[in-house]
Amino acid sequence: MSDTVQFAVHGAIAEAVIDNPPVNATSASVRQGLAEAIRRTEADPAIHALVVRCAGKTFIAGADIREFGKPLVEPGLPDVIAMMDRATKPIIAAVHGTVLGGGFEVALACHYRIALPDTKFGFPEVNLGIVPGAGGTQRTPRLAGLAAAIRLTTEGGPIDAAGALANGLIDAIAEGNLGIAAHVYAEALIAESKGPRSAGQLPMPADDPTLFEEARQTLSRKMRGQSAPLKILDAIRLGYDMDFDAALVRELELCRESIAGPQSRALRHLFAAEREVARVPDLPADAVARPIDRIGVIGLGVMGRGIVMAVASAGLPVMAVGLDRSHVDAAMQGITKLWASSVAKGSLTQEAVDKRLALITISDDPRDLAATQLVIEAVTEDRAIKQAVFATLGQMTQPGTILASNTSFLNIDALAEASGRAEDVCGMHFFNPAHVMRLLENVRAARTNPEVVATIMALGKRIGKLPVLSGVCDGFIVNRMLSKRSREAFFLVEEGASPALIDKVLLSYGFPMGPFALGDLAGLDVQAAARKARAASATERELRANFVEQMVAQGRLGQKTGSGWYIYDEKRKASPNPQTDAMIAAHAERHGLTLRAISEEEIRERLLYAMVNEGAKLLGEGIAARPQEIDIAMVNGLGWPNYTGGPMHWADGIGLDKLLARIERFRAEQGDAYWTPAPLLARHVAEGRGFYA
16 A cells, blocks of 8 residues: 555455544545545455545545656556545445545545535635546536536535535434444444445536536636636536546646646746745844734724724724714724624624624724734824824834734834834734735735734734735835826826727726726725825826826825726716816827827736836835745736736746846836836846846
């Protein structure tokens, strides 16, 4: 046997126990051990059944992605599963924990399945751009029906044991010890002379072309731009177009094609990058996270409320401090209303909401923050106001209490100095809505104690966020890169591209919305305030492109007033705005600008290459330690399409030499102030390497 599969015989029942920590992935040794267990079971006339189960916290939770892209070590998982199909003795899968991907396919290939009550099943490989390749698209519909199979394989969400039993994916739910329950179940099968029962011998459910088409339309909308969900639909259809064995062969081909494709490579890159950014490369080994059991939030506007909700949702007590009693009361009403909406939609129970509300203590006195170990400041985005708040916090909180700012672009070093305790100060920049958005930009200031960095990175995960560490600069990672896209978008409008065309180009690339629709959604008054705060460092041309200020002066603030770049009806559906066209024409005439036709290719390159070039500057300056931080931040904070792998991974795929050549052309056309290549980019091209060497 292999070193990860133990084989034992108990009377007439053999047992293969997989022990391949941490998730019992189907690595080569596991496949070899399972194959040997099946051979030994088949060869021994005294054995009448085989139980397959796993040690540890879970059944097989998927393939070993470390093997992707490498030569296959025989046998492949489809070969092992084919042995199960040919077996003459019943094979029982005894499952627990998470039964995912290839593990789910192993379980489905077994002839009978028994599970603990809290077991979860699923095909998450679609989230890595991968088509199931070991019979998942063929056995699932034969066992569970077409609708359930489409949902499970294309959406990647889990199903619990009760749902699996109801859908015919398992045969029994075990109570107590799983190994004992599986042995008893196997004995019953032997006593009843029940032999093997291959799902592949079952007929496909009744064909439903309408269901397929509806699923295709839904997936094209919900998972826009991703190829794997649609390829999985094609794989399921194979069961209607050819026999089972031929369908398995073609399914495996689709699986291998998807693994080799650019989308799966990009999604697997992000999967690994998420784990990489959790490890801060230069953090001293003795930097231990400080204990945090009570958090304070000061400032209860939209962002402050969302942060309070995020903290309480993670089960942590939070002291919510507002400007005065009326502000505090309004904040709690807003929080309660948002959670009530979740209850109405069925995504939360009232009991869960009540528990979260009980964790929130409200106050209008900053002195009540003295009992907290970490305070997150979320007051208005004004430097003088924030400095005053940090000066107060530095005096009113205990030494060692971490003071974090939620600022999106202000200098945290200045706030740290104002506190009088710079070593305890950092940034924790949440994204709106803070209780929903996954990204958390943690910011290390010049004098931030390494313990503080360790604490906020650990706390980010604890409250369900994806923390990425940034250094101090204007806008940190996401907003600094976004500002370059916004700059080019405004310049393109001045040159003749319509806002609708610019938005369309980014939608076609894969962003959830374009810059102008995003501005209308966020509020043009908010964007105008950000432009005002940065006016001192803006160029004359950037100040001239004052479309946002013009609309705000007219009372056009975007969706909330029904008019901005677009017009919005009562359902906030957008349509072209004649006022916008008139504003752009008048702006061009006033400044003597000649409008020209601009290709979609130029629009796309100027918007995206500007961000990549700024990302290279962030790396060169040490604001971002690695390209992984940038890719994770932009995908999760701005909606950069995940199936491209993020801006830096995507740029490597284009070729940095080609990207630099275009940037040099834009430099000649637009000027050094906007298109000077990042020194790191030029150096990488000279050395013939990418951001990911």
